[in-house]
Amino acid sequence: MSTAQNDPTGRAIDVSQLSFEQLQAVHQGMQNEIQQLTQSFGALRLAIGRFKSSEENLTHISPDNEGKEILVPLTSSLYIPGKLTDIKKVIVEVGGNFYVEKDIKDAKSFITRKIEDLEKRVGAVRGILAKKNQDFQVVTMMRNARAQEALASQAKKKS
Numbered sequence: 585m586s587t588a589q590n591d592p593t594g595r596a597i598d599v600s601q602l603s604f605e606q607l608q609a610v611h612q613g614m615q616n617e618i619q620q621l622t623q624s625f626g627a628l629r630l631a632i633g634r635f636k637s638s639e640e641n642l643t644h645i646s647p648d649n650e651g652k653e654i655l656v657p658l659t660s661s662l663y664i665p666g667k668l669t670d671i672k673k674v675i676v677e678v679g680g681n682f683y684v685e686k687d688i689k690d691a692k693s694f695i696t697r698k699i700e701d702l703e704k705r706v707g708a709v710r711g712i713l714a715k716k717n718q719d720f721q722v723v724t725m726m727r728n729a730r731a732q733e734a735l736a737s738q739a740k741k742k743s
Contacts, residue, residue: 599723604730611727614720621716625709632702639695642688645671 599607650671655663674691675683686694 599726602726602730604727604734607723607727607730611720611723614716614723618713618716618720621709621713625706625713628702628706628709632699632706635695635699635702639692639699642674642692642695645674645688647671 597610599610602610645668649668652668654666654668656666657663671688673685673687676686676691676694678684678694
């Protein structure tokens with residue numbers, strides 16, 4: 585069983601040619617990389633959820649709601665009372681703690697574009713993660729085979 589894995593420089597590595605110790609190092613590196621990719625995947629999905637929530641909340645802004653009392657979130661569990669005074673504009677975070685005032689239509693368009701961009705990123709990370717998991721399984725099997733070979737070799741030496 586052999587497969588070409590990429591080393592940090594981008595060159596292919598034939599894992600069937602690696603020693604147990606080298607396979608162990610590759611295994612650990614891949615495990616860390618998969619963990620980081622999984623965290624990135626989760627963060628992207630969370631961001632999509634926040635934008636979809638914002639998109640949904642924009643649908644509740646209508647002329648009927650002008651002047652109504654609302655709760656304004658300060659944190660996820662702390663609110664202050666407020667009043668909808670301008671239902672034509674909202675303030676949108678455009679990234680890096682920068683905020684821009686936009687009309688509802690432009691805000692919806694911005695949010696839709698952000699969701700689409702994040703969904704493309706999720707798709708790319710999903711593909712990379714699937715390939716890394718596949719490679720990880722090959723390295724794990726090869727590492728286990730090398731461990732079995734070492735045990736068999738030790739058993740022969742003892743006999």
